[in-house]
Amino acid sequence: MKNIQYLIYLLIQINFIKSSEIFTLNIGVHLLVDNQYIENSSSLEFQNGKIEKDLDHPLIYPEYPWENAIHFYTSFLQVPADLSLARKPMYLLYYACASSYDILFNNNVSVCISNSTDGIHWEKPLLSYYPYRGNGSEPPRLTNIVFMTDVNEFFGSVFIDQRPGISRSEIFKMTYEHTSKRYVYIGTSPDGFIWTKGIEPAHPTADLSDTQTVMLYSPNNGGQYILYGRLNSAVSNTSVYCPGALPSYRKVVVTLSNESVHGPWSKSVEAFPLGTPDPIQCFDNYNPATLFYHNIYFLFSSGYLHWTEINSGAPIPRAAQNDGVMDIRLALSRIPQGPFTFLTRDPFISRGIGIIDSKTKLVNGTGSDRDAGFVFSSSNGLMDPDFIRSDVDILSPWMYHIYWGSQTTHAGGGAYLSQYWPGAFTGIFKARLRREGYVSLSTLSSNPTGYGWFISKVLSLPNNKKKNRNQQLQMYINADTSTAGFFAIQFEDGLTNNPIEGYTFDECKTLHQNGIRQLLQWRRQNETYSGDLTPLVNYSNGIRFHIHMAHTKLYSFILSYV
Template sequence: MGTLAGLTAVAALLLPTAASGQPPADTGVPQDTNLVANGGFDVGDRVGHPTGWSVEGAEAAANVVNLSAYRTAGPGSLELNVTSGNPVTVTSDRMVAAPGAAYTLTARVKGRSGTPAQLSMVFTDFNRTDLGTNAADTAFSTDWQTVTITGTAPAGSAQVTVRIAGGEAGWSYWEQVSLAQAPAAYDPRLGTDRELFLDDYRIESSRDVGRVVHPAKTRPEPLIRPTYPWETSTYIYGSVFKVGKVYRMWYDCNNDVAPGYYLCYAESRDGVKWTKPLGRGTIGYKDIPASRTNLVIAGGGTVAYNPDAPADRRYALMQFHTGVVNETLGYYAYFSPDGYTWTLAASKPVLLDGDVSNVAWDPAGQQYIATVKKRMFTSRTPGVYDRAAFVSTSKDFLTWSTPVLGVAGDYADDGAAQAINGLEGQIYGMPVLPYEGTYIGIPWVLLITNFTHGSQSSAGDGPVLPQLAASRDLVDWSRPVRDPVIQPGKPGAWDDGALYTASNVLVDDRTITMYYGAFNAGHGGQVAGTTPYTSGVGLATWRRDGFVSMTNASLPGLGDPGQLTTKPLVTDGRALHVNADVHAKGSLTVEVLHASGNLLPGYTSLPVKGDQYDAQVRFPGGRSLQALAGQQIKLRFSLVNTDLYAYRVG
């Protein structure tokens, strides 16, 4: 397939092909919550500027150095040697800021002569407008001192940066820069929802366990592929619902009639074998009438299904239209009683910007959720926009909250792109899945390799990989692991390039199902003279709760058994259940602790064995949690050769 295929193949080879993990904190050791990359200034680029930071002004004044008298930890520190009239500013990469969240910035500084530089943290909005700067002047001292700044992200914040600015003549050294977000308020009440391990919200400590992503099981062939004249390609940004006994899919196709892409309809009785019924919609193709196509609306979009909405609004669609920036360019709302015929709900966009959106109905929150792509000019490439996922909510699909930046490409994403000789990582889109009392995001991470290969090269070429994010409130998002949750196919497969997903999942007692769209090339499209650009819609499945597990791979007498302890929990006293796969020679036991951490007598469980989707944890003498209802307790899981996916009380 030429150069593009080679890059895609490299991505498939370098990124993990099996589950890999990231361990949370060891017992008694706080997890590193520093948001700043290279905060110790231990590595610099070829000219000595700190990696992960930008330098403006008198660039020669800022350098990473290795001087034993001017560092406290690690091999390096930042030297700022500012001369009169030659100011310099060193700025960190931009980090996502959650509006209303409190942040603490600390740094170590040591003076050599003159006036030390000033430390500050700066909150900016979508347009990079400064919303607030929290700064601290540093008194000169030849001893190391710690500078601390606190601040709260104002409403409208999108990002936060750290700045070290020298405006007056002075020679100073900087080390151990750390920016930490205050943890969200913790609620110990544990309802009946399953608790997954997508974040650290309920984890107090752990030892010798790691958070592991389990890629979906996929099929070697797509379920939907181009078969009609109006389908040059088929893929899915759309949605799939089971309504009654029928699986209903809204997928995308490209063709040569403006606007060039359309929403198509398919249905199935088993979710595997699909038909494309004709004549349901009102859209034809050239001389083919609507009665002989499965086109339902011109343009793409994603569908939300709310069975309790008024009959004529049961199905809601969000679609991007081009137009005048900040006026008519944006996302438009449509309603339909049946998913075939659509009515424009408003003459102006309900949300501005564009182009990819994902929508969902959240039954528990009784709200619609939209994630929309907004383009910030914060990319590493001059003049190129930085794609990111912003989150908004609505009660009626017409009036939406101000979008808040949820997930943006960061230092780790850039590193993944650079690992395949690329440039940077961006977020192409992100469905949000309401799941068991939390929200799971599926960010589509575009690893930009170049802007020269493929028919769409100007928009950036490279693989698109679905990953995981999690939030408890739709504002503050966590991404503790970055392995693809759906792996691209092996080189040459139909899905070895760019992967996208439906906006929702289907869940039963044992399985999570998600449909995904894939291409045999990266985002840049087909390279001239190579294998034709093909695409399809595939099927991805996981075990129930199975995106991520807390894993220990020891064996009896070989390796180290693992432990994980929760923060305090308050339950209603019903039975404790676990979703776990206890492998050969493995074991899983649970101890119930007092909130102080002391073991409660009689509350060491019998071992859980085998592959269990919803095993009840049993205690000696028939004890249950009933006697502990309303009290604060902790759970300590002991794992040997086990994948622990979730637990619940119910």
């Protein structure tokens, strides 16, 4: 009778597996940022990755009179050799800049550029596109200004348009704000240096570029353009009625186009709501700086705490009415329209340590970090050193995130910097984090044993598209396991959950190290080990992997045929 019941159970399970979709894994990097791969788990949590700021070596800081004020809207770009003027991979950094006597609410806004072929040494090329004439009586000087918007209209972000069929003359694209109704326009360039302005709005919605807009092209869903902006709308994510804030309802929104940068566009939807434990009033998510990385959309919003006017030290009323501090937060989604979720309400990049001056209400430059006032993420802010290390076989364990920082608060973040606090430092920095290290799946530090586990959903392993019979499918992990910890894995039958012989915990070579590419192996005869997963490809019932770990941060797993 028990055998019959078990057979009935198996038939039900087989039908269930056949009727449900087995998740097919691809070759490459799989980030651990959510529960997409996880069926069940215990004593684990997702955490922001550890980041190390380098405040002593800013990438960009004021050197010329036309960039005495470096505004917080910045955009970063990795340019491949075939599109680079240097004929080799190159980094480009765009930033809003202004002279010492400009007020960005009353003057045109310049876009400056800097480039690097190693990520360490940066050059501000002096070009003839927009010469600097000082107060009008000085002879013209070459500048690194490559674009200029109208009064109180800001540039947004730059991206390389990878859509098939795009003309080389328009392959670089820039979003920027234009007209008093704050429409989003698109500038185009063949090289990232020489720009042509758009002649009509790219999107029909007014006020979408109220703050920095971010556009990118994603190959997902057959290829689509994604535009992140900020709208006034009656939603709970608001600073309305907050003392010191402008009387507006504002939220980060996203809109999509499957055809062109001029649409047609989908209806704008809110990217993420605010809620407990965030304070709704006087708190605002300010910046839609976005990065598409290993099929994940990372959104580095700035948590903006609005100050009351009396708490601001700004001497100009308009600045004092919109003053406060910000840090950089991290939200994630696997689809561009979200909803984006925060793993934690803690900052991803925090403000530096500062000392408040009792007279000016500002962070005092003496004894304060260079980014103590507020920080603001660059759009597409990932700088990967391996992008320019194509001749090096060993993968770099580090990558960098680009962000803007200043010793002043929002009121002096560029618009009134020279009049608000001339001595305040402002610049663009890089912060180091481990490869694939934006998020980790971690064992709980509150658990003294440091032990946790998870079982994956039913998965199938990828076939070798090259059909090379001599190649093995191998699995690596990017994990930080302490000396007192461990990491072990076994593969199980997707139907019965039974361990698969040859791939059990008893046969697994337990790992105890910190590394970005640690090979998973199982014991074979004569005490040798093998990482060959090829026998599990096309496994009839699908497979699960079951992981035990202690005192470990798991960032990603990687599948590769070698």
